[in-house]
Amino acid sequence: MQYKYTGKNWLNGDKAFVFSGLFDYIQQTKEKLSRPLSIPEYATAQEAERIKEISEKTQADPYFQREAYAEMAKNMGYSSLRTVSYGEYPALYDVCIFASQKLIGVNPVIYLYTSKNPGSAYNAAASDYMDRVWIYISDQLVKERGMMKDEEICFLVGHELGHAQCHHITIASSGKDSSDDEYSADRAGMLACTKLIMEKNPEMAAPEAIKLALLYSVSALHKIRIGMTNGLNNTSWEKYSYDDVHSLIDGVFEGASKLALTKTSHPLPAHRIMAMVHFSESELMYRCLGLDPEKYQHLTTDVQLNRSMSHLLKDN
Amino acid sequence: MTDKFEKLMELLKALPVDTSYEQGLIEAAAFGGEKELCLVAGTQDAAPFGLLPIKEELFKAGELPPFYVTAEYGDEFSICAANKKGETEKYRTVGDFRAYCAGRFGEISSCTVQMQYDFLKKYSLRFIIMDGMSMNYLNEVGKGCNGCVIVAEADAGALSDDYMTLCSYLSEERCIGDKVSMILNQRTMDCNDDLLAIMAASMLDRESISAFIWDTRGELAASGGVLEEAVGSIMGLKAAATDQGVLNKCCDRVTEKLAAKIKETEDEEAGYIKSKEAYGTALKNFTAMADMEKYSLSDLLEKHEKEAIRSEIHGMFLSVEAALPQLIAEVTEKSNNPKEDLRQLTGDYLSSLINEFVEKLLNEVAAEQLIPRAEAVFRDLCDRFATVMQNVELEPEDDISHALAEFLKISNINIGQYHTQLASSLSGIVGTLVKWALLDGLSELELLSFGSINFVDKLMDILEKKVSDLIDYLTPKGMYGRSLNKDIVKHLKEQDELLCGQLDENILPRLYDYLKQEYAKLTGVYEKQLKDKQEYYGKLQQDAARMIASLQRNEQAVKAMRSAA
Numbered sequence: 001m002q003y004k005y006t007g008k009n010w011l012n013g014d015k016a017f018v019f020s021g022l023f024d025y026i027q028q029t030k031e032k033l034s035r036p037l038s039i040p041e042y043a044t045a046q047e048a049e050r051i052k053e054i055s056e057k058t059q060a061d062p063y064f065q066r067e068a069y070a071e072m073a074k075n076m077g078y079s080s081l082r083t084v085s086y087g088e089y090p091a092l093y094d095v096c097i098f099a100s101q102k103l104i105g106v107n108p109v110i111y112l113y114t115s116k117n118p119g120s121a122y123n124a125a126a127s128d129y130m131d132r133v134w135i136y137i138s139d140q141l142v143k144e145r146g147m148m149k150d151e152e153i154c155f156l157v158g159h160e161l162g163h164a165q166c167h168h169i170t171i172a173s174s175g176k177d178s179s180d181d182e183y184s185a186d187r188a189g190m191l192a193c194t195k196l197i198m199e200k201n202p203e204m205a206a207p208e209a210i211k212l213a214l215l216y217s218v219s220a221l222h223k224i225r226i227g228m229t230n231g232l233n234n235t236s237w238e239k240y241s242y243d244d245v246h247s248l249i250d251g252v253f254e255g256a257s258k259l260a261l262t263k264t265s266h267p268l269p270a271h272r273i274m275a276m277v278h279f280s281e282s283e284l285m286y287r288c289l290g291l292d293p294e295k296y297q298h299l300t301t302d303v304q305l306n307r308s309m310s311h312l313l314k315d316n
Numbered sequence: 317m318t319d320k321f322e323k324l325m326e327l328l329k330a331l332p333v334d335t336s337y338e339q340g341l342i343e344a345a346a347f348g349g350e351k352e353l354c355l356v357a358g359t360q361d362a363a364p365f366g367l368l369p370i371k372e373e374l375f376k377a378g379e380l381p382p383f384y385v386t387a388e389y390g391d392e393f394s395i396c397a398a399n400k401k402g403e404t405e406k407y408r409t410v411g412d413f414r415a416y417c418a419g420r421f422g423e424i425s426s427c428t429v430q431m432q433y434d435f436l437k438k439y440s441l442r443f444i445i446m447d448g449m450s451m452n453y454l455n456e457v458g459k460g461c462n463g464c465v466i467v468a469e470a471d472a473g474a475l476s477d478d479y480m481t482l483c484s485y486l487s488e489e490r491c492i493g494d495k496v497s498m499i500l501n502q503r504t505m506d507c508n509d510d511l512l513a514i515m516a517a518s519m520l521d522r523e524s525i526s527a528f529i530w531d532t533r534g535e536l537a538a539s540g541g542v543l544e545e546a547v548g549s550i551m552g553l554k555a556a557a558t559d560q561g562v563l564n565k566c567c568d569r570v571t572e573k574l575a576a577k578i579k580e581t582e583d584e585e586a587g588y589i590k591s592k593e594a595y596g597t598a599l600k601n602f603t604a605m606a607d608m609e610k611y612s613l614s615d616l617l618e619k620h621e622k623e624a625i626r627s628e629i630h631g632m633f634l635s636v637e638a639a640l641p642q643l644i645a646e647v648t649e650k651s652n653n654p655k656e657d658l659r660q661l662t663g664d665y666l667s668s669l670i671n672e673f674v675e676k677l678l679n680e681v682a683a684e685q686l687i688p689r690a691e692a693v694f695r696d697l698c699d700r701f702a703t704v705m706q707n708v709e710l711e712p713e714d715d716i717s718h719a720l721a722e723f724l725k726i727s728n729i730n731i732g733q734y735h736t737q738l739a740s741s742l743s744g745i746v747g748t749l750v751k752w753a754l755l756d757g758l759s760e761l762e763l764l765s766f767g768s769i770n771f772v773d774k775l776m777d778i779l780e781k782k783v784s785d786l787i788d789y790l791t792p793k794g795m796y797g798r799s800l801n802k803d804i805v806k807h808l809k810e811q812d813e814l815l816c817g818q819l820d821e822n823i824l825p826r827l828y829d830y831l832k833q834e835y836a837k838l839t840g841v842y843e844k845q846l847k848d849k850q851e852y853y854g855k856l857q858q859d860a861a862r863m864i865a866s867l868q869r870n871e872q873a874v875k876a877m878r879s880a881a
Contacts, residue, residue, distance in 0.1 A: 005635050009624045010680040022643035025665045026657045
């Protein structure tokens with residue numbers, strides 16, 4: 001059974017509005033919800049395993065994902081949520097559309113929220129359900145003058161989209177330990193950031209663009225930490241130096257073996273930077289960018305990359 | 317070259333007018349020849365070579381050797397021809413010369429006749445055939461000469477333009493030191509000798525000249541004496557201060573050229589100023605007109621059309637309400653787990669349906685009404701602006717294609733596809749605008765405690781909550797379906813009102829805003845074109861002003877050089 005509506009002034013004749021019936025819609029939706037969950041190419045090996053496990057559950061129970069989404073929606077708790085239009089923050093709008101298109105292939109609905117808590121004031125989130133994507137960004141990141149460059153916002157948005165693309169909402173609702181899911185999300189962020197840099201600088205060689213994306217990705221995390229530490233509007237961003245970020249990256253492997261694994265929601269920043277550096281030098285990164293790794297030198301293989309990740313995840 | 321000439325040459329070379337003639341004049345005047353040299357100039361018909369004491373004719377009638385012939389003293393007679401590569405060939409007789417060279421005069425760059433003629437010991441002669449020769453070339457070949465003998469046909473009517481030009485040139489510029497003689501070549505016996513002399517004097521515009529009447533009916537040998545006397549009288553004159561005259565003449569000519577160039581540039585500058593002001597006025601007018609027209613984009617739909625949209629939305633909700641029992645019944649009959657399916661996805665279904673309906677409806681409204689009307693506003697603006705352009709005496713742009721083409725450059729489509737592309741762009745954004753408009757409106761409403769984030773999801777969540785509250789899993793399927801239907805209908809009525817309210821408060825205003833944005837982009841491109849033109853003429857005007865100032869400085873420098881002498 002179909003639903004059909006023929007309008008008087010518009011949507012009439014062969015333009016009449018036709019929609020599937022409720023039963024067909026339910027069947028189609030359940031079929032979509034039962035499909036195996038996609039595994040992004042950039043997902044870590046552990047991530048891929050988790051997604052496969054959860055996929056078995058979603059295939060068995062099509063409403064599993066929907067329940068996870070509904071739970072998330074209930075607990076969202078953002079205040080002063082409002083949509084972002086192009087005219088209001090054109091640069092932010094463009095970056096969000098770009099990152100979403102490049103990673104997921106759909107246009108998102110973009111929200112700004114206001115928070116006085118530094119923990120959420122310097123933050124962002126994303127969710128997806130079926131073919132829809134929502135991005136939530138704290139307005140502090142755009143209102144605090146001089147804080148974030150477009151490339152850094154792109155990393156943040158890409159990171160959150162990575163959570164969505166790796167089905168972390170669904171996975172979290174299953175109660176599975178996924179404290180390392182930040183690594184996959186960081187990879188998504190780096191990919192989005194690299195693609196933005198390449199789009200803006202078509203003449204730039206890929207290794208250079210990736211290196212720059214690594215710098216901006218790390219600096220995005222660094223700036224958020226600084227913002228959270230100093231409090232709202234308490235940082236003089238004009239004095240921010242990228243030399244510090246270079247030092248962070250260059251010195252991250254010193255004493256790395258002494259770093260303990262953390263069981264909190266996010267890995268240690270040093271671990272995350274290490275993971276991003278490894279990813280930036282891997283064949284996987286280049287494949288995810290649509291490039292042929294054979295044309296570049298000294299890249300780590302997938303096996304080597306997985307080994308370096310397993311070191312990061314091993315409890316010392 | 318003297319210091320004055322060197323300074324003047326340096327100045328002439330730097331001027332932005334053509335001074336090649338004046339430079340040639342100075343070079344010719346400044347040339348310090350090693351021996352006495354006299355030019356003998358005439359047309360072929362005047363037979364200047366006949367003045368040489370040789371029995372055979374060097375050139376036949378009608379031949380125009382494209383090189384000059386120098387006659388100088390030699391131990392024995394010879395004719396030496398040099399080609400353009402500097403290679404020389406020597407002949408002992410005129411016959412040999414003619415036999416080997418007559419057919420290839422074009423290869424020869426110069427020819428020197430050496431003869432045992434005592435006269436030539438003192439003064440070399442350089443024979444120039446006139447016949448349309450340029451003054452610049454005459455300057456070059458005349459370098460270092462100490463005077464000029466003009467050989468003219470003296471018959472009535474035989475004094476051609478060549479002679480008039482040459483005489484004027486020599487008397488006013490080149491040989492202003494009175495070093496010109498004329499030999500009148502008389503063919504008929506009837507001419508008055510005195511009259512011929514007066515004619516020669518008046519042509520050269522001098523108080524005294526040397527005029528020799530040479531009767532060609534006589535022996536050729538006699539002609540040598542006429543030439544000798546003519547040249548001798550030139551060389552006997554005291555040297556006049558030709559340098560000063562040449563310098564003054566050059567400065568005067570260049571000053572005139574600079575004055576003409578200044579006038580020309582001033583006229584150009586005036587033209588640029590006029591164009592710049594015209595484009596400035598046009599830009600101001602266009603901006604004002606565009607701003608006024610923009611207001612007409614604030615409400616492109618007629619009242620009855622907006623009512624019609626609301627009516628369509630009502631119609632859709634009523635039709636969903638009517639169809640709902642059957643839709644639910646189908647699920648209760650066919651589904652394996654109807655209660656769960658209905659609980660989970662009914663809200664989702666309705667919200668997707670309403671979303672898609674509103675999007676399709678507004679896309680059609682945009683395509684049929686909004687876009688064509690917005691385009692009409694823009695085209696009308698451009699048509700009226702064409703009149704404004706004519707009023708300020710500017711050619712209007714070919715049409716608005718340039719502005720539109722620039723606007724659509726990113727889309728990489730041609731102007732023919734403009735309408736389709738604009739419609740497509742607007743269509744693509746309508747759906748998102750609808751959602752955003754609804755969301756914006758809803759964000760001001762009190763949200764349910766679990767924080768609904770989307771109009772469509774709000775409905776979903778409302779239903780889920782309400783249904784969850786009401787569901788009794790023990791209720792038979794049919795009753796369950798009917799309860800659900802009742803609740804949905806109640807909430808559909810609320811959403812119907814909400815959606816129609818958002819139409820005026822949010823959705824249509826956002827659509828109009830989008831159209832205004834596109835309109836602003838189009839008019840902005842057009843304004844940029846006008847501004848670019850204004851700046852272009854402004855730059856040309858500045859360049860012209862700088863050129864005028866520079867030319868005036870040059871003019872002063874040339875005048876100063878003349879005065880300083």
